[in-house]
Amino acid sequence: MLHVKDLSKTIEHRDIITGIDFQWHPGEIVGLVGRNGVGKTTLFRTMTNQYVADKGTVTIDEHDLKQEPAYQRQLFFIDTQYNFLGNYRLAELPDFYRLVYADFDADRYRDLLQRFNLTASDQYRQLSKGMRALVNVILALTSNAPYILLDEPFDGLDVIVRENIATMVIDEVADQQKGFLISSHDLNELDGLSDRVLLLKASRLVHDYNLEDVRAQAKKLQLVFAGKEIPAIVKKHSRLIRVSGRVLVVVFPDYTPELAEQLQALDPVLMEELPLTLEDLFRANLSQTAGYQLMQ
Numbered sequence: 001m002l003h004v005k006d007l008s009k010t011i012e013h014r015d016i017i018t019g020i021d022f023q024w025h026p027g028e029i030v031g032l033v034g035r036n037g038v039g040k041t042t043l044f045r046t047m048t049n050q051y052v053a054d055k056g057t058v059t060i061d062e063h064d065l066k067q068e069p070a071y072q073r074q075l076f077f078i079d080t081q082y083n084f085l086g087n088y089r090l091a092e093l094p095d096f097y098r099l100v101y102a103d104f105d106a107d108r109y110r111d112l113l114q115r116f117n118l119t120a121s122d123q124y125r126q127l128s129k130g131m132r133a134l135v136n137v138i139l140a141l142t143s144n145a146p147y148i149l150l151d152e153p154f155d156g157l158d159v160i161v162r163e164n165i166a167t168m169v170i171d172e173v174a175d176q177q178k179g180f181l182i183s184s185h186d187l188n189e190l191d192g193l194s195d196r197v198l199l200l201k202a203s204r205l206v207h208d209y210n211l212e213d214v215r216a217q218a219k220k221l222q223l224v225f226a227g228k229e230i231p232a233i234v235k236k237h238s239r240l241i242r243v244s245g246r247v248l249v250v251v252f253p254d255y256t257p258e259l260a261e262q263l264q265a266l267d268p269v270l271m272e273e274l275p276l277t278l279e280d281l282f283r284a285n286l287s288q289t290a291g292y293q294l295m296q
């Protein structure tokens with residue numbers, strides 16, 4: 001089990017990540033979401049000791065990664081902004097990774113390059129953004145590290161490659177109990193991939209969602225009422241996702257049978273359940289207000 005304990009990092013007197021605390025088990029695919037600049041990449045860099053934490057620890061099975069650097073080999077991360085790969089050909093990369101990851105699977109690396117039509121003699125820096133992202137994921141999978149950090153892995157990839165990667169990640173988790181922590185803006189991609197999502201806001205971890213529980217509790221409804229006014233009970237208990245004419249699309253984070261009865265009693269012209277996406281949850285939790293003020 002990997003445990004991030006009270007991890008904090010200040011850069012140029014600004015708190016970039018503050019008191020981050022969570023546990024992550026092999027076999028879990030955890031999503032990491034948050035708005036631009038909230039600190040997702042900084043969290044990855046601090047977890048892997050690229051940035052020295054001001055406070056807190058990261059342990060794997062109780063071994064502190066700073067005190068026992070050998071355990072860092074159980075954690076895989078490629079920094080998409082700063083890495084050493086640029087000047088090397090794809091065929092050369094296993095030579096480096098083998099030095100750190102003793103179980104690096106060079107045969108599988110070669111097979112995956114072929115499968116995705118990547119040319120082994122190409123230099124990493126000559127690849128397109130999407131192809132580089134793909135090579136990063138291939139290296140992550142073939143490193144055989146049990147804990148893998150992927151920073152925006154779907155950024156720049158076309159839909160076919162995305163689907164292939166998502167399938168490979170799911171297979172690795174099922175077959176080998178690897179753990180993935182995946183930051184993404186593409187919430188649709190994390191939907192159906194993660195069992196659990198961590199939400200960062202203003203440098204802090206503000207939610208640790210078990211998506212199954214959340215889906216059992218929350219409901220997204222399309223509502224139309226006869227009157228012009230939005231009923232108080234709707235405003236009080238829901239977040240507005242969208243409005244078009246008199247049709248409201250709202251999310252109730254805590255939908256109870258009592259609430260359902262109260263809504264029915266308002267005699268809506270239309271009340272229909274819609275599938276709740278991760279994006280709805282993200283918007284419902286990140287906006288500063290419930291959204292109704294905008295309509296006044």
Ligand SMILES: Nc1ncnc2c1ncn2[C@@H]1O[C@H](COP(=O)(O)OP(=O)(O)OP(=O)(O)O)[C@@H](O)[C@H]1O
Binds near residue numbers: 011037
């Ligand atoms: N080395 C650094 N020097 C100065 N500021 C930094 C440094 N690293 C990170 N920051 C700042 O920390 C904040 C968080 O950046 P970070 O890249 O971690 O965010 P992010 O959540 O990954 O963003 P995005 O989703 O846009 O990639 C930003 O304001 C960034 O400018």
